[in-house]
Amino acid sequence: MGTVSLLCLIVFMSCRSRVFNVKDAWIWGLTLLFGFLLALGMLIKETVLMVLVYVFVIEYTLFSNGRQGWPKWAHKLICFVGVLGLALPVFYYFARLDYMNELWSRRDFSATERMLSESRVLLEYLKGTLIPSMTASPYHDDFEPSSGLFQPFSTFLCVVVISFLLGAALYFRRVFLVSFPIFWFFGGHYLESTFLPIELYFEHRNYLPILGVFIALAFGVARCEGRLKLLLRAAVGVYVALCLGLALLASALWGDSVAQAKVWAAEHPNSKRAQDQLLNHYINIGDADGIDGVVKNVISVHGDELPSLLVAYWVQQCVRKGEITYVTRDRIFSLAEKQIINVGAAQMLKTFDAEIGREQCVGVGPSFLVELVGTMREAGKLEGEVIPIIIAMQTLARAHIRLQEVEVGVKILGDAYEVMPRYDLRLLQAYYSAQIGDFELAKHYVEEARLAPKHNRYSHLYKEEDIKVTEERIRRLAEGRTF
Numbered sequence: 001m002g003t004v005s006l007l008c009l010i011v012f013m014s015c016r017s018r019v020f021n022v023k024d025a026w027i028w029g030l031t032l033l034f035g036f037l038l039a040l041g042m043l044i045k046e047t048v049l050m051v052l053v054y055v056f057v058i059e060y061t062l063f064s065n066g067r068q069g070w071p072k073w074a075h076k077l078i079c080f081v082g083v084l085g086l087a088l089p090v091f092y093y094f095a096r097l098d099y100m101n102e103l104w105s106r107r108d109f110s111a112t113e114r115m116l117s118e119s120r121v122l123l124e125y126l127k128g129t130l131i132p133s134m135t136a137s138p139y140h141d142d143f144e145p146s147s148g149l150f151q152p153f154s155t156f157l158c159v160v161v162i163s164f165l166l167g168a169a170l171y172f173r174r175v176f177l178v179s180f181p182i183f184w185f186f187g188g189h190y191l192e193s194t195f196l197p198i199e200l201y202f203e204h205r206n207y208l209p210i211l212g213v214f215i216a217l218a219f220g221v222a223r224c225e226g227r228l229k230l231l232l233r234a235a236v237g238v239y240v241a242l243c244l245g246l247a248l249l250a251s252a253l254w255g256d257s258v259a260q261a262k263v264w265a266a267e268h269p270n271s272k273r274a275q276d277q278l279l280n281h282y283i284n285i286g287d288a289d290g291i292d293g294v295v296k297n298v299i300s301v302h303g304d305e306l307p308s309l310l311v312a313y314w315v316q317q318c319v320r321k322g323e324i325t326y327v328t329r330d331r332i333f334s335l336a337e338k339q340i341i342n343v344g345a346a347q348m349l350k351t352f353d354a355e356i357g358r359e360q361c362v363g364v365g366p367s368f369l370v371e372l373v374g375t376m377r378e379a380g381k382l383e384g385e386v387i388p389i390i391i392a393m394q395t396l397a398r399a400h401i402r403l404q405e406v407e408v409g410v411k412i413l414g415d416a417y418e419v420m421p422r423y424d425l426r427l428l429q430a431y432y433s434a435q436i437g438d439f440e441l442a443k444h445y446v447e448e449a450r451l452a453p454k455h456n457r458y459s460h461l462y463k464e465e466d467i468k469v470t471e472e473r474i475r476r477l478a479e480g481r482t483f
Helices: 002-016 025-044 046-061 072-095 097-105 111-130 154-171 176-188 211-223 226-254 257-267 272-285 288-302 306-319 329-336 343-357 366-378 386-402 406-419 423-435 439-451 459-478
Strands: none
Touching: 002 025, 002 046, 025 046, 046 072, 046 176, 072 097, 111 154, 111 176, 111 211, 154 176, 176 211, 211 226, 226 257, 257 272, 272 288, 272 306, 288 306, 306 329, 306 343, 329 366, 343 366, 343 386, 366 386, 386 406, 386 423, 406 423, 423 439, 423 459, 439 459
């Protein structure tokens, strides 16, 4: 996405640097190429739409006085397209308001809290890029959201700083070195660092927005004259050398999975992802004391969250084989009745399902999953996001099938299909129906799988092959009977 965005901007600047002539085929050719690249980028990731915002920033700052050889209507049209790039995400948000509200219900922060928090996140992006760290971690899921303008007080300070920067950019609009980097940076974060119900902090969102700051710095240094030019170039040289030195030291940490797991877990004790990495390391080397330390820390911090307790119970029963007690079944089932299924809990259900299938767990079998998922289902907690629901119901179906309750499992897969019509669910129903000898019903499910709509943009690529594989498995089960 970033590469396509940069290609779009290169094409735009190539077009904008030419003298406008309606008979110039290059102008229209470059315009079509820009549109093609933008459409290609949309297939990769929708956030490529921010290219239009970058175009607006370039036009609004670099070409704020227009450009000799370009008519005013063309300048206004480009600005209009840029403003359209700002408006489209808002239109989409309100067009999918029910879906957005559903996503907000899955977050532990509100829309207002996210907007306030992002003021701190944006300045963290700047600090983290301009003042790099040797031990910088990619884990930021422990970033505490702002609960109010003064909670924490740094939220207020960040809002003031950002307001001052935007005000300065507006006031000095025609001073390229002031307006361009500010509008580019904040414009680049317009989509993912404002009103969308997504996670608070991910550094990859900063890759393109920070580019404007460095372009302005490089341009400013190149424009200086005399002693100031030599002084600034020397400062840049020292800064680059410092960054290279830190990168060299950081590469040693990034190249050592053991060291990074320990360092990042120590720096981010509240990060589930950092703790998971360290936990996996201790499991791989069989360090019981290390495992105990991580699990107990996770429970102390996230003990009121079902996914964390499921992780602890999995370690307890499937890794430590019941030698230690971190959490009781009653505590897990109590939370299962209160918390709506999410991706984390669903993934742990899949983990239990796989471990039970390999008979790796002590005291945990299919009946545990039947009881657990059944409890969530009866309590009305299988709702909200579709994918976790599908994972939970597939897990429940497999558990019933392992208990020789195949017809019940097939029915549950049918219930899952009602939640989200997926051809693979129908194929599972077909295969399990064939297992109990109902080949006519299996044939019916295969035909329904063929008619099932796409459940994601790639499902059609594998659909026919999956159907052929399932039909072959059913033929083998039929032992020569016509299918």
